[in-house]
Amino acid sequence: MMEFDLAPMCVAARAAAGQLAAMPTARKADGLRAAADMVRNRAAAILEANAQDMARAEQGGLTDALLDRLRLDTGRIDAMAQGIEAVAALADPVGQRIDRSERPNGLVLDRVRVPIGVIGIIFESRPNVTADAAALCVMAGNAAILRGGSEARASNAAIHLAFVTGLESAGLPRDAVQLVPTTDRAAVGAMLAAAGAIDLIVPRGGKSLVARVQADARVPVLAHLDGICHSYVDAAADPARARAIVVDAKLRRTGICGATETLLIDRALPDPYTIVAALLEAGCELRGDADAQAIDARIGVATAQDWDTEYLAPILSVAMVDGVGGAIAHIARHSSHHTDAIVTEDAATAERFLTDVDSAIVMWNASTQFADGGEFGLGAEIGIATGRLHARGPVALEGLTTYKWLVRGTGQVRG
Amino acid sequence: MMEFDLAPMCVAARAAAGQLAAMPTARKADGLRAAADMVRNRAAAILEANAQDMARAEQGGLTDALLDRLRLDTGRIDAMAQGIEAVAALADPVGQRIDRSERPNGLVLDRVRVPIGVIGIIFESRPNVTADAAALCVMAGNAAILRGGSEARASNAAIHLAFVTGLESAGLPRDAVQLVPTTDRAAVGAMLAAAGAIDLIVPRGGKSLVARVQADARVPVLAHLDGICHSYVDAAADPARARAIVVDAKLRRTGICGATETLLIDRALPDPYTIVAALLEAGCELRGDADAQAIDARIGVATAQDWDTEYLAPILSVAMVDGVGGAIAHIARHSSHHTDAIVTEDAATAERFLTDVDSAIVMWNASTQFADGGEFGLGAEIGIATGRLHARGPVALEGLTTYKWLVRGTGQVRG
Numbered sequence: 001m002m003e004f005d006l007a008p009m010c011v012a013a014r015a016a017a018g019q020l021a022a023m024p025t026a027r028k029a030d031g032l033r034a035a036a037d038m039v040r041n042r043a044a045a046i047l048e049a050n051a052q053d054m055a056r057a058e059q060g061g062l063t064d065a066l067l068d069r070l071r072l073d074t075g076r077i078d079a080m081a082q083g084i085e086a087v088a089a090l091a092d093p094v095g096q097r098i099d100r101s102e103r104p105n106g107l108v109l110d111r112v113r114v115p116i117g118v119i120g121i122i123f124e125s126r127p128n129v130t131a132d133a134a135a136l137c138v139m140a141g142n143a144a145i146l147r148g149g150s151e152a153r154a155s156n157a158a159i160h161l162a163f164v165t166g167l168e169s170a171g172l173p174r175d176a177v178q179l180v181p182t183t184d185r186a187a188v189g190a191m192l193a194a195a196g197a198i199d200l201i202v203p204r205g206g207k208s209l210v211a212r213v214q215a216d217a218r219v220p221v222l223a224h225l226d227g228i229c230h231s232y233v234d235a236a237a238d239p240a241r242a243r244a245i246v247v248d249a250k251l252r253r254t255g256i257c258g259a260t261e262t263l264l265i266d267r268a269l270p271d272p273y274t275i276v277a278a279l280l281e282a283g284c285e286l287r288g289d290a291d292a293q294a295i296d297a298r299i300g301v302a303t304a305q306d307w308d309t310e311y312l313a314p315i316l317s318v319a320m321v322d323g324v325g326g327a328i329a330h331i332a333r334h335s336s337h338h339t340d341a342i343v344t345e346d347a348a349t350a351e352r353f354l355t356d357v358d359s360a361i362v363m364w365n366a367s368t369q370f371a372d373g374g375e376f377g378l379g380a381e382i383g384i385a386t387g388r389l390h391a392r393g394p395v396a397l398e399g400l401t402t403y404k405w406l407v408r409g410t411g412q413v414r415g
Numbered sequence: 416m417m418e419f420d421l422a423p424m425c426v427a428a429r430a431a432a433g434q435l436a437a438m439p440t441a442r443k444a445d446g447l448r449a450a451a452d453m454v455r456n457r458a459a460a461i462l463e464a465n466a467q468d469m470a471r472a473e474q475g476g477l478t479d480a481l482l483d484r485l486r487l488d489t490g491r492i493d494a495m496a497q498g499i500e501a502v503a504a505l506a507d508p509v510g511q512r513i514d515r516s517e518r519p520n521g522l523v524l525d526r527v528r529v530p531i532g533v534i535g536i537i538f539e540s541r542p543n544v545t546a547d548a549a550a551l552c553v554m555a556g557n558a559a560i561l562r563g564g565s566e567a568r569a570s571n572a573a574i575h576l577a578f579v580t581g582l583e584s585a586g587l588p589r590d591a592v593q594l595v596p597t598t599d600r601a602a603v604g605a606m607l608a609a610a611g612a613i614d615l616i617v618p619r620g621g622k623s624l625v626a627r628v629q630a631d632a633r634v635p636v637l638a639h640l641d642g643i644c645h646s647y648v649d650a651a652a653d654p655a656r657a658r659a660i661v662v663d664a665k666l667r668r669t670g671i672c673g674a675t676e677t678l679l680i681d682r683a684l685p686d687p688y689t690i691v692a693a694l695l696e697a698g699c700e701l702r703g704d705a706d707a708q709a710i711d712a713r714i715g716v717a718t719a720q721d722w723d724t725e726y727l728a729p730i731l732s733v734a735m736v737d738g739v740g741g742a743i744a745h746i747a748r749h750s751s752h753h754t755d756a757i758v759t760e761d762a763a764t765a766e767r768f769l770t771d772v773d774s775a776i777v778m779w780n781a782s783t784q785f786a787d788g789g790e791f792g793l794g795a796e797i798g799i800a801t802g803r804l805h806a807r808g809p810v811a812l813e814g815l816t817t818y819k820w821l822v823r824g825t826g827q828v829r830g
Contacts, residue, residue, distance in 0.1 A: 103791075195629075248830060358529070388532060392817055402804060406779075408780070413781075
């Protein structure tokens with residue numbers, strides 16, 4: 001077995017981060033465009049590597065869903081290159097002034113955004129994360145240390161090689177993006193323990209990966225473990241709007257973290273049946289509390305566990321609640337603080353919900369499926385965070401920066 | 416020995432935090448003013464408790480410095496009450512809109528500041544921290560769980576009792592501020608392990624406390640371990656200004672984290688002697704590298720360890736460097752990323768230093784002793800952070816908040 005030492009990678013990353021931190025926006029963008037070009041130019045080599053991974057995965061009996069995530073084709077490679085180019089076109093947060101104040105003694109204080117430093121990305125089967133996460137880190141002036149899953153190791157290596165060759169051709173440091181050269185699980189442990197050497201870890205993958213990272217990391221983590229999202233239909237909801245929102249929130253794509261998993265219905269809603277019927281007719285299994293079951297015989301029984309379950313499937317738990325207060329209380333108990341929505345025409349009720357629901361994203365008259373950095377206009381996202389510090393909700397370039405205080409004086413002493 | 420269970424305190428804190436999060440600014444401020452009044456009204460009881468702590472501490476042989484930190488008198492109690500009132504007068508960050516955007520589909524996105532939730536404060540001998548930290552937490556809408564040191568246990572209990580009695584008299588939840596009822600060290604361990612129940616830990620105390628908290632916490636921590644601050648005198652510095660700044664930065668108070676610990680002198684500085692002489696004459700011990708020792712025979716020898724030492728005393732290490740580039744390189748190796756300053760009349764050199772030095776606070780022509788929330792106009796500070804996430808430098812009310820996304824729609828579905 002290969003001996004793996006993370007420390008030299010961290011030292012190289014820190015040095016690269018120092019160069020990137022001081023680099024003008026145009027140079028970073030040029031570097032990323034060169035990386036995108038190189039990914040396209042080396043499509044054949046990337047596809048060949050991917051074919052090795054696919055062959056091994058098929059022998060290993062991976063599920064069709066996992067095989068699909070792993071598979072690359074020229075369309076997907078081009079999409080990856082376009083993704084890098086899209087990041088290169090984003091506004092650069094580095095150097096932005098957050099605020100300025102002048103003190104009575106004449107000191108002028110600015111808070112300006114600066115890169116975080118060294119970001120560790122730990123991800124699973126989708127090899128496109130290699131390019132995607134690396135591009136976001138570099139554009140925000142950070143060095144990235146990537147650790148991909150073993151299934152995609154050849155694909156990741158080929159994409160990484162193309163990416164850094166492109167960066168280097170444009171004069172950026174090759175160590176701006178490093179790929180951990182082993183898929184040994186101990187490498188993940190080393191990254192999670194690297195407090196001071198890695199400044200932030202972003203896990204991208206399934207729940208067991210995220211849970212392990214959150215449990216073991218000695219380095220700050222941005223992530224969400226669950227997306228137990230709620231849609232609440234208030235008595236004052238417009239019926240057609242409520243039906244359209246709820247069906248979209250649950251069923252547009254059931255496998256994403258912003259999909260609604262629990263429908264809360266105000267007991268005072270005049271006609272809950274049409275919403276329930278629309279869901280059932282669209283093929284959704286419903287599991288309700290006793291009162292919800294009374295709406296339609298096709299609604300099954302929800303157990304206590306259902307209220308805390310992220311189905312990621314066409315299954316929805318349904319609870320009847322006493323108005324917006326009841327909805328807020330249910331959400332406080334069961335939400336994963338990702339995204340929760342209210343449907344109502346009553347602005348005061350909506351504002352109460354927006355204020356009192358303590359989630360990263362709270363919506364009024366919109367589908368929870370909009371919980372996405374692209375939909376939020378952030379251009380791309382490194383992930384969605386449900387923790388309470390640093391950044392919440394979709395995290396993009398700004399979330400990959402921190403700030404420092406610049407104090408300009410004219411000889412002031414505290415005396 | 417008393418069995419201590421943190422969990423019920425965390426549950427009570429979470430409930431109180433929910434009430435505080437939705438509370439208007441005026442009610443929080445009223446609560447804090449009532450707490451300040453009660454601290455003044457109960458001064459006799461607080462002093463009696465403090466006398467018990469002092470008696471025990473004197474028997475226990477505490478140093479004079481520690482005894483002074485522990486000691487309360489009516490002046491100090493009044494200062495504590497004034498500190499609470501000052502926090503009550505600060506602008507409330509909760510509900511502030513950070514930004515707004517409208518998407519092409521008509522969704523309107525606001526990011527608004529909200530409290531973090533439950534904050535754990537772990538502190539040592541100074542009993543005034545009880546009131547001070549509690550006031551900041553409450554004003555930012557957070558519940559606080561305080562754990563003070565055993566030396567001050569009677570004082571802390573008396574101050575806490577007065578504080579929460581005041582809060583309650585104004586209709587605020589008593590559990591907004593709880594004091595851990597044991598000074599057993601295991602209580603600290605329980606707080607550090609309480610991920611999900613406590614959202615943030617702020618240690619206030621000596622280096623060994625901070626080091627333990629940083630090493631063991633499973634909860635995010637805002638803190639600084641060291642304040643190894645540098646002042647760099649560039650060749651283009653004004654001599655009189657440089658002398659005044661350096662003497663103040665080192666000697667105004669030597670025991671604070673913003674005190675300069677290393678002086679960097681540009682080899683091209685025409686007259687380094689006057690600065691060195693001013694420091695020596697003011698009673699400062701200097702330890703220099705070989706070139707620095709050549710300036711004056713009274714400069715002693717700096718060992719490798721001196722460059723990484725926070726003296727907190729009238730001792731200063733002195734290194735000669737090759738211009739601003741040499742200063743930046745020295746700082747990158749040895750700074751604790753707290754506060755570093757340049758003295759120069761050359762604006763371009765200053766801007767290079769401000770950009771390239773990666774510390775929470777970077778100063779130009781000012782004393783590093785200004786590194787303080789009060790001096791920064793923040794009104795008060797819960798501490799100074801040298802980590803890279805969430806908040807850097809002096810942390811006050813804004814640093815005790817996070818944000819959420821509010822999305823207002825008119826029936827948008829992702830479709």
